Amino acid sequence: DGGITQSPKYLFRKEGQNVTLSCEQNLNHDAMYWYRQDPGQGLRLIYYSQIVNDFQKGDIAEGYSVSREKKESFPLTVTSAQKNPTAFYLCASQGPKNEKLFFGSGTQLSVL
Amino acid sequence: RKEVEQDPGPFNVPEGATVAFNCTYSNSASQSFFWYRQDCRKEPKLLMSVYSSGNEDGRFTAQLNRASQYISLLIRDSKLSDSATYLCVVNIPGRRALTFGSGTRLQVQP
Numbered sequence: 307d308g309g310i311t312q313s314p315k316y317l318f319r320k321e322g323q324n325v326t327l328s329c330e331q332n333l334n335h336d337a338m339y340w341y342r343q344d345p346g347q348g349l350r351l352i353y354y355s356q357i358v359n360d361f362q363k364g365d366i367a368e369g370y371s372v373s374r375e376k377k378e379s380f381p382l383t384v385t386s387a388q389k390n391p392t393a394f395y396l397c398a399s400q401g402p403k404n405e406k407l408f409f410g411s412g413t414q415l416s417v418l
Numbered sequence: 419r420k421e422v423e424q425d426p427g428p429f430n431v432p433e434g435a436t437v438a439f440n441c442t443y444s445n446s447a448s449q450s451f452f453w454y455r456q457d458c459r460k461e462p463k464l465l466m467s468v469y470s471s472g473n474e475d476g477r478f479t480a481q482l483n484r485a486s487q488y489i490s491l492l493i494r495d496s497k498l499s500d501s502a503t504y505l506c507v508v509n510i511p512g513r514r515a516l517t518f519g520s521g522t523r524l525q526v527q528p
Contacts, residue, residue: 339515346426348505348520349462356514364515396461406452407507407516409461 312410329397338380424519441506
């Protein structure tokens with residue numbers, strides 16, 4: 307079945323540590339997105355990529371980095387510069403007609 | 419004014435009730451509108467797209483009012499399983515990514 311897979315489901319970060327969240331899709335979608343969701347809030351865009359080897363900052367990119375070396379993969383690194391990383395992170399992809407988003411099941415990141 | 423605004427709720431309704439949510443958007447040139455449903459700590463799932471003429475899917479009806487710049491979601495005969503957060507999603511021209519509202523929480527009670 308085609309879909310989008312995020313891992314891990316839960317992740318803990320120590321202070322000063324960089325952590326990487328995985329996002330893989332087999333939907334052959336060009337566009338991929340990373341969102342952050344805080345309790346009781348909507349989704350805020352961190353980074354997005356419209357094509358391999360290209361990505362753009364979203365509304366809250368500070369303290370995060372991404373890469374898009376393969377069409378299927380769009381990993382997100384939460385760096386030590388992100389001082390408040392505890393949140394629910396969602397990865398999504400979108401087909402060529404810019405219609406609905408397909409979401410992964412999310413990663414809950416917490417700080418130890 | 420927020421680009422996409424929703425009443426956070428919660429809306430507490432009894433089973434069988436009819437409930438409606440509105441979502442206002444600020445950019446009159448927006449063309450694509452969606453309602454997503456999100457359960458606690460789960461990914462959002464598309465409930466329905468919103469078309470200009472309005473559309474219905476079973477107990478759910480979505481409508482678009484361009485003049486007043488809002489979309490609505492009507493749920494008839496509420497079920498316990500309808501309890502969730504409903505996210506309004508709008509395209510903002512000039513932005514590649516869709517923009518999400520902060521969601522309206524619905525709690526259907528027995």
